[in-house]
Amino acid sequence: MSKNEKTILYRIYERFSEISNFAIKNKIPRIFVSDISSSLFCEWRKILEIKHGKVETEEMILGTKIHEEYFAYELESLDELEKIISRGETIGLTTKVGFIWEEKNQDLKVMISGEPDLMIFSENKLRKIVELKTRKTYEIFSSDILQLGIYALCIEKMTGENLKDLLLEIRVKVVADNLKEFSQNFYYKDIRDGILDELKSSLDFWLGKREPKIPTSKNICLSCYFREICNRKLV
Numbered sequence: 001m002s003k004n005e006k007t008i009l010y011r012i013y014e015r016f017s018e019i020s021n022f023a024i025k026n027k028i029p030r031i032f033v034s035d036i037s038s039s040l041f042c043e044w045r046k047i048l049e050i051k052h053g054k055v056e057t058e059e060m061i062l063g064t065k066i067h068e069e070y071f072a073y074e075l076e077s078l079d080e081l082e083k084i085i086s087r088g089e090t091i092g093l094t095t096k097v098g099f100i101w102e103e104k105n106q107d108l109k110v111m112i113s114g115e116p117d118l119m120i121f122s123e124n125k126l127r128k129i130v131e132l133k134t135r136k137t138y139e140i141f142s143s144d145i146l147q148l149g150i151y152a153l154c155i156e157k158m159t160g161e162n163l164k165d166l167l168l169e170i171r172v173k174v175v176a177d178n179l180k181e182f183s184q185n186f187y188y189k190d191i192r193d194g195i196l197d198e199l200k201s202s203l204d205f206w207l208g209k210r211e212p213k214i215p216t217s218k219n220i221c222l223s224c225y226f227r228e229i230c231n232r233k234l235v
């Protein structure tokens with residue numbers, strides 16, 4: 001890397017600002033990565049959330065508190081961070097990511113954006129993206145993998161880099177077990193195609209091209225906070 005060449009962090013940061021300004025100027029709607037992943041098991045729940053407001057469970061409140069403590073790092077200036085990354089040192093931080101999705105043969109555009117919990121840079125490369133979840137059980141869901149995969153897709157689209165070695169890590173803190181932690185890793189290259197298919201299918205719902213899906217399993221409805229008022233519940 002030459003002295004004046006910008007790091008991947010700088011390119012992500014700069015590109016996000018360009019894309020975001022373009023979206024604002026051209027009135028392109030924005031969809032958050034967390035909304036796409038959280039609608040994976042029931043899209044109808046998103047309609048109820050928009051109508052009645054989001055319900056905050058105890059687990060969610062605790063999750064927010066843990067997030068604030070866990071990721072309470074002080075961000076230095078971008079120039080300082082650039083120097084650290086250029087020296088090849090390992091550093092964890094986060095920044096917003098996103099890209100504009102264009103529907104082929106249609107005039108439909110949407111900005112997909114979000115912010116991973118943690119991005120680990122080392123030896124001048126982005127090595128890993130981490131997402132932290134607070135749960136009652138030691139479980140990882142396909143929606144977690146979808147969320148991390150879309151973040152990786154955003155970075156791939158923003159930088160044009162092949163992210164075949166990028167690791168995605170889901171860390172789960174278990175509320176019922178003194179906040180013990182376990183984690184699982186995936187390589188982006190192994191899940192990339194599946195993520196693209198899921199995203200395309202989800203955007204059909206978000207862009208109003210089809211009816212919202214409801215769950216395929218009764219268990220999803222059993223743990224849903226809208227069950228009392230939902231007229232599409234399975235149980």
Ligand code: SF4
Pocket residue numbers: 042044045048214215220221222224225226227230231232233234
């Ligand atoms: S009760 Fe079931 S169908 Fe209704 S919003 Fe909740 S998960 Fe979806």
